[in-house]
Amino acid sequence: MRKVLSLFMVLVMIAAFASGCSQGNKSEETGKGTPEVTSAGEDTVEASTPTAAPAELKVITVGYMPNYASMCTVVAGIQMNYFEEQGLKVNLVEFADGPTIIAAMESGAVDIGYIGPGAHKLCIQGKAKIFAFSHYGNADAVIGSASKGVSKIEDLKGKKIAMASGTTSETILNLTLAKGGLTKEDVEILDMDASAIVTAMISRSVDACATWSPNTNSIKEELGSDAVTLTTNVDFTDISPSICSWIANPNYIDANADDILSFTKALYKAMDYRAQEANIDQVVEWVADQVALDVESVAAQKGDGDWETADELIAMINDGSLEKAFQAQQDNFITSGDVKEKVAVSDYVMFQNMLDAAK
């Protein structure tokens, strides 16, 4: 029996090594050490272009968050084969928030990612570069519980507020507290992840929360009239534009500039597709399929941003309004203390890439 057990263990170890080796070979084939992640989009690409040789496509791993704003563009690009046209094959990996995507980029697990406004401070700090603009969002909110005595911003004083530090949640909470003449010292902050915020609010473990869509929708749906929206991004457009962007690690960009350009070109086509009223329902379906949610709940998020087209984006770059928006966003981070030193917007936003992609 012991001999059999020993033999089995040896076989197991050999299998482990062999498996590890085969994984290594797979990575070499794709040209980098990214994981093999399948996605609904990937399946569709292969189904719609049976003649395409997968080996010719460069695999790009993209980190996203499970919401419409994060996914509408990239899913449209996958489904419409815009990425494939550029010689790219997109694998999607789900993350809870932007900072985690940037952290995963640091370890090489993700090549490209989507971030909301809050994670932009990490780009300013040099952790990642913005190679494409996604949209202006309006889905972040601070929500209070009326039954807990929070119906206006001033009511937050002394209350328990759920927040996810380092994310958009923290950004909008800071703005909201400042608007109400409060500081973090005036309230009790409970730092938790984005998902736990929903549970905390629904279970009435906290008095208020700062979060983003679709969490905001879930909370409002569960709490009904008890949920009072205190602020949204729209309230702070002037002092902190709610910019959402496509980012990559600076080292990755240096080594793969052509791929970044190709990805941006595909994004532009997808931006145009998603912006057309006639296509929105289709995009909603694709997103619902990817995140395994019902179409109605995804459809409720389709108004979570201003869905600019590529032409509108180029116009915003040319008239300088986009750079101003990024500058305002940075100024707000400096005011809140999240960013210590001012840096040139062009250091972390690749306007030239955006312009080149439009050519």
Added chain:
Amino acid sequence: MLIVFLIFLVVVSVLLLLSSRNKETFYLAGMCLSLAVMLTGILIFIAKKGGISKELSQFFFLSISNKTKIQYMLILVDQLGYIIAIGRYLFPVFLMLTALNYSMLPVIRNNHKKSWLTFIIPVTTLIVYYPKVFRMLVSYGSKAQTIIISITNYWIVAYVAIAVLLLLIETYSISMWYFRKRMILIDIFIVSIAGLYLLYVGQDPAQVYQFYADDYIWKQGIYYMRATLSIPAYIVILIANLICAVVGIASVTIYTQVNFEANREEVIRQRKFNTISAGTSVFIHSIKNQLLANRVIYKRIGSIYQEDKPDMDKVKEYTDALQINNEFMLSRMNDLYRFVKTNSVHLIPVSIKELLESAREMYLRKYPEGQLEVQYSQGTMVLADINHLCEAIYNLMINAQEAINDANKGNEGGIILCCYNVRLYTVIEVVDNGIGMSKSTLKKIYDPFYSSKNSNFNWGMGLHYVREIVKEHFGTLRCESKIGEGSRFYVLLPKYKE
């Protein structure tokens, strides 16, 4: 799958604690539990942060719905981070304590009572890593965080490395194969779960509640989200871990059997009492039979004397039979008396040479033609009552010779009596190539009044007596045997230091 492994770790810990309450099992259970705590924290963190494929999610959590439930669990990042910290910093302590407990290096044995010192660094780290304390300390600058994290990583690596080194030294130092093979199994178990610990130890708790607030930990990234190992690789590694764990725990159980038996003494006392009661009945019955037989002989002698011409040859025959019966009864009485008297042994330093040569002399007196090889190193001393211990070893040798006779080995049959030192023990070994014993027989051989032979000369007190004598010498008696190959008895006595 990882969830299953977590449950397995917890179950193993509980079973270890239930099976035997000694230091070894306590430390091993501590290792399992602390690893389970750390992995639980990390699994929750992974569920909440995402970054893994659906396939890996299923691997980690068994199902996506499990992952979703964990993802929405209400827990503060401070609490989650500290759960990871507790597991992360207690595992190396239990690993180190396990290694120290097994180690027989003189410097460690002499300072065994100071093993609590191993707690100082981990407990200090746990205080430092308490979220409020940690934030207060790092508020003095990002360098403070870097220093804390670096020092922590260094001591973790040092603890694990030293512990593994000690275990390897110990394994290498054990010359007695019986113990070494069990030590190797324990090593496999420990190394396997230490490997799993190292796979996830890169997750600094500060990353959870100070999410990438410092460049140093930022560089580490969240490596397990990279999924560097394919799912099949993860599965085979976990299967290997499960096998190692099962094999290791089995070996721990066997390895600690010596202590375990002592702990079970209370439980088996009743069984012993019953056995002794039965044995006493057997003894009385046997003596009664002898006396009844004698009565018959007396009657016959009486009837001879009633004859006109008594047959004196017959009388002589009957009186001889009476004498033999009398000797048997006396012998049994002596054995019983000897067993009763074993509580009074007088331990003095005795040379192994004197002990073994006396035993050899006794053996050769009974079996002048016996094939006996005696090996020992000059100068070895043990604390012993030479009469009792010599008698015990003689008993083992007699048993060995009887086993050889039963196997009809002829000139090929032989006994080896040897003595050597192993770590804390002086081992006296009696080896024969006789008939051997089955596993079921091995379990009973120490029971009083147990005998595999049914004769007037064997009534089952020999090995029980030997065992009692060895126990009186603060030693242990162990046996390995295979049917057809022979038996090997080990008398493990505490090593004597002058």
